[in-house]
Amino acid sequence: MATIKDIALKTGLSPTTVSRVINNHPYVDKTKRKKVLEAMEELSYVPNSSARRLRGQRxxxxxxxxxxxxxxxxxxxxxxxxxxxxxxxxxxxxxxxxxxxxxxxxxxxxxxxxxxxxxxxxxxxxxxxxxxxxxxxxxxxxxxxxxxxxxxxxxxxDQKQGGYMAVKHLIERGHTKIACAGGALRIELTRDRYRGYEEAMMEADLPVQEEFVFSSSYGIEDGKEVFRRIYAMENRPTAIFAGGDEVAAGIISEAKKMKFRIPEDLAVVGFDNQPIAELIDPGITTIDQPxxxxxxxxxxxxxxxxxxxxxxxxxxxxxxxxxxxxxxx
Amino acid sequence: MATIKDIALKTGLSPTTVSRVINNHPYVDKTKRKKVLEAMEELSYVPNSSARRLRGQRxxxxxxxxxxxxxxxxxxxxxxxxxxxxxxxxxxxxxxxxxxxxxxxxxxxxxxxxxxxxxxxxxxxxxxxxxxxxxxxxxxxxxxxxxxxxxxxxxxxDQKQGGYMAVKHLIERGHTKIACAGGALRIELTRDRYRGYEEAMMEADLPVQEEFVFSSSYGIEDGKEVFRRIYAMENRPTAIFAGGDEVAAGIISEAKKMKFRIPEDLAVVGFDNQPIAELIDPGITTIDQPxxxxxxxxxxxxxxxxxxxxxxxxxxxxxxxxxxxxxxx
DNA sequence: CTGAAAGCGCTTACAG
DNA sequence: CTGAAAGCGCTTACAG
The missing domain is CATH 3.40.50.2300 (Response regulator)
Structure with a gap:
């Protein structure tokens, strides 16, 4: 591997000048610049990034x-x-x-x-x-x-606003028993969505039921699991606000398998507006994130x-x- | 930022010894090793990767x-x-x-x-x-x-095998007019799938019709576009082999919008076995890739x-x- | 078990 | 416009 030194040797110039050419400094004699460029080409020189990183601290x-x-x-x-x-x-x-x-x-x-x-x-x-x-x-x-x-x-x-909008929409659709399936509650983003959910519920004088709050749901499989747990309940929610379209898709998929009609038997709101939200049947009502x-x-x-x-x-x-x-x- | 030199100075040892401790060399006096470790801790020393990269050429x-x-x-x-x-x-x-x-x-x-x-x-x-x-x-x-x-x-x-399996499956389902929508034909992987398609067709004495071959299809939107072009045809294919589940999903989505029944009006095979293949309705028959x-x-x-x-x-x-x-x- | 010295390949103040 | 020298921070043969 050719180094700056090799180019210097070949051209009879100093490493300094070679470096200047490499870095496009002004004030380099045109003839010399050309000579350096040719030598670089000939020896197929490429600057070594590790050296540059060390020297430049970037x-x-x-x-x-x-x-x-x-x-x-x-x-x-x-x-x-x-x-x-x-x-x-x-x-x-x-x-x-x-x-x-x-x-x-x-x-x-x-x-x-x-x-x-x-x-x-x-x-x-x-x-x-x-x-x-x-x-x-x-x-x-x-x-x-x-x-x-x-x-x-x-x-x-504004995640709280997102949660609020989603749940308010469900309330406007006439739901009163609304579940929520987000990520881990130690995550602030998740808690804020949850706060939005609570706010919308309280505003409508609806009780937040602990057994309707699912956490640590991320992927499709988690969504399926959430539905299975809902299915097993005596007193089921009629709507659910999911913390991601993957989870929503999993819920819908499993619900359909159990002959639930969406949204009649269970309404679902997702989050993100991922491509899948539009492709799945029924299309997922969701919160679009930019x-x-x-x-x-x-x-x-x-x-x-x-x-x-x-x-x-x-x-x-x-x-x-x-x-x-x-x-x- | 503390360097090896700082540690050497602080401990009264040489940079060499400090380096040995950092790299877990044997043959370092236990007391000295401990001293170095303490100094590293105290000065919150961290080795500089750029220097290591340059020195180690990795x-x-x-x-x-x-x-x-x-x-x-x-x-x-x-x-x-x-x-x-x-x-x-x-x-x-x-x-x-x-x-x-x-x-x-x-x-x-x-x-x-x-x-x-x-x-x-x-x-x-x-x-x-x-x-x-x-x-x-x-x-x-x-x-x-x-x-x-x-x-x-x-x-x-074995992409050719993949294409062959997909198309053979469609033929076994009774299809004779089978389209194909893969990536760019300059890509060998795409050409091999296409060869598998051709082989299956020829084996069944079916003609490969040029207008049924779509290329440069990658995403969901491409799939929708492919369907629109099929829809506009006088003589439509009854099945299509897509080069990815996203394309297949796009085709299905657009087909449903135009009231096509899948698979009755158009059968679709995808590729990859992405999560979406299972979620969409109908589920996508596909080629699983590991x-x-x-x-x-x-x-x-x-x-x-x-x-x-x-x-x-x-x-x-x-x-x-x-x-x-x-x-x- | 330990250290002085060289060197990885570059760039930049400094002096001219 | 040009170059000698120093140095970025590390590691490794070499000598002891």
């Missing part, structure tokens, strides 16, 4: 932490982030926490060991007090998930910080959510 | 090139790869080519510039002759897609090569495909 790499890449919500988010990153000449390291605190922390170590310039937390398994120590090693921002105690830039949606915008915006904010060495200041961008009505309600 | 990072992360097939593949990578202490750089040759080549540059130790091509937009030059910079293997001219390790499925195994195996092969500096030898692992019958046929 990696041009951003880590994004998600909790489950097979969730279409996250793959769309990552897709949008990757597009911006590539455009700006950055690499994206994909870090899957698989909902585990330990893995999330392991991934944050990348910042400590200078393997990445910044970390975007699209999922947040740990408390702020456990994340905070990492922020002294580089910019950390959150996107999608958040922690109200956190002093970091965050791009997020995945593409969130991913794009988060990456822009991150790159602005690392490229311009901008101070990390605490800011929040809160995006509105939207109800999309289909046939499941 | 990055502990693998790039995986896919063509569309929002395709569940790829997100499942990447998920499996990431699990192994994390387990072995490697990072995964996600590279999306968006079906573009240029982007794929740009991502391969990562190998040249020593940003990654190896590249897994899960998608293959370029011809082998354009990929080959990169192989001198480090191991390149393919997983899922392949090129019969390529001299690189490949984990792949996504998890492929991803796992590809990463294992790659890590074996980089970790043990194994020579890159040309090997192919060809996995069988399986027909999963549901209600769409």
């Amino acid at each position: 990696t041009n790499t951003i880590a994004v932490i998600i909790s489950r890449i097979v969730n279409p919500f996250f793959s769309h988010l990552v897709d949008a982030m990757g597009e911006i990153a590539t455009e700006e000449g950055y690499q994206l390291v994909l870090c899957d926490s698989r909902l585990e605190k330990k893995r999330e922390l392991q991934h944050l170590e990348l910042l400590k060991t200078k393997q990445v310039d910044g970390v975007i937390l699209a999922s947040l398994q740990n408390k702020w007090e456990d994340i905070e120590p990492y922020t002294r090693y580089g910019p950390v921002i959150s996107c999608n998930e958040y922690d109200s105690k956190a002093q970091m830039p965050s791009i997020l949606c 995945m593409k915008y969130m991913g794009t915006r988060a990456m822009q904010v991150m790159l602005d910080m690392v490229a311009n060495n901008r101070e990390v200041t605490y800011t929040r961008e809160i995006l509105p959510l939207e109800l999309v009505i289909r046939e499941s309600t | 990055t502990n990072t693998i790039a995986v090139i896919i063509s569309r992360i929002v395709n569940p097939f790829f997100s499942h593949l990447v998920d499996a790869m990431g699990e192994i990578a994390t387990e072995e202490g490697y990072q995964l750089v996600l590279c999306d080519s968006r079906l573009e040759k240029k982007r794929e080549l740009q991502h391969l540059e990562l190998l040249k510039t020593k940003q990654v130790d190896g590249v897994i091509l899960a998608s293959l937009q370029n011809k082998w002759e354009d990929i080959e030059p990169y192989t001198r910079y480090g191991p390149v293997i393919s997983c899922n897609e392949y090129d019969s001219k390529a001299q690189m390790p490949s984990i792949l499925c 996504m998890k195994y492929m991803g796992t195996r590809a990463m294992q092969v790659m890590l074996d090569m980089v970790a043990n500096n194994r020579e890159v030898t040309y090997t192919r692992e060809i996995l069988p495909l399986e027909l999963v019958i549901r209600e769409s046929t």
Whole structure:
């Protein structure tokens, strides 16, 4: 592998000058520049990034932490982030926490060991007090998930409003026994949706029944399981608000298998507005999240910080959510 | 940020000894080791990866090139790869080519510039002759897609068999006018599926009609478009073999909208056995691909090569495909 | 068991 | 416009 030294030797110039050519500095004699360029071509020289990283103290790499890449919500988010990153000449390291605190922390170590310039937390398994120590090693921002105690830039949606809209819609459809199946309750995003649910119920003077609250539901299988538990109940809910379209799809799928009519026997609201929400039969009424915008915006904010060495200041961008009505309600 | 030098200074030992402790070398005096460990703790020392990369000429990072992360097939593949990578202490750089040759080549540059130790091509937009030059910079293997001219390790499925099985199944169901909607025909994987289609047709003495062959179909929207074109035909096919469950789902969705009965008016076979194949109504008959195994195996092969500096030898692992019958046929 | 020295490949202030 | 020198932070032969 040719190095700068080889080019210098071949051209009879100094490594300094070669470096200047590589980095497009002005003030290099045109003839010499050409000579260097030719030598680079001939020896098929390519600058060694490890050396550049060490010297420049930058990696041009951003880590994004998600909790489950097979969730279409996250793959769309990552897709949008990757597009911006590539455009700006950055690499994206994909870090899957698989909902585990330990893995999330392991991934944050990348910042400590200078393997990445910044970390975007699209999922947040740990408390702020456990994340905070990492922020002294580089910019950390959150996107999608958040922690109200956190002093970091965050791009997020108004999840409480989302929960409220979803449940209010069900109430307007005449339901009074409404269940709720979200993620783990230790997650603030989940709790906020739940608060929206409670608020809508209270506003309508409806009781929140503990046995109607399911937690830690994420995938299709979880949705099926939720339905099975509902099915086994004496006193069943007539509607359910799910914390994701995958869960909603699982509920609907299992319900249909048991000859339930949707929405007559069970109305279902999902979350995210994933492609599946439109494809499944009946189409899923859901809360649309601006995945593409969130991913794009988060990456822009991150790159602005690392490229311009901008101070990390605490800011929040809160995006509105939207109800999309289909046939499941 | 504390460096090895700081630890050396603080403990009165040499950087060499400190390095030995960090790297768990034997033959370090127990008292001194303890002293170093304490100093590291106190100064919250973390080794700088850029320096290690430069010195060690390794990055502990693998790039995986896919063509569309929002395709569940790829997100499942990447998920499996990431699990192994994390387990072995490697990072995964996600590279999306968006079906573009240029982007794929740009991502391969990562190998040249020593940003990654190896590249897994899960998608293959370029011809082998354009990929080959990169192989001198480090191991390149393919997983899922392949090129019969390529001299690189490949984990792949017998796509021709897949196409054959799918179409034979449709023929057995009594169909004679069978369409086909795959990816771009410049892709060998797509051509092989098409060959399987042709073989099954010929075997049954059925003509392959040019207007029944749709190409460059990938997502749900493409599937809808394919159906619209079928719908507009004078002489319509009665069955279609799609090159992915997303395309199949799009076809079915649009067909239902136009009051087509599936499979009576149009039978549909998909590919991959994605979660959606089971959720949609009717369930999609499809060809199951061992996504998890492929991803796992590809990463294992790659890590074996980089970790043990194994020579890159040309090997192919060809996995069988399986027909999963549901209600769409 | 330990350390001085060299070097991985680059870039950048400094001096000219 | 150009180059000698220093240094980013680490590891590893080599010598003891």
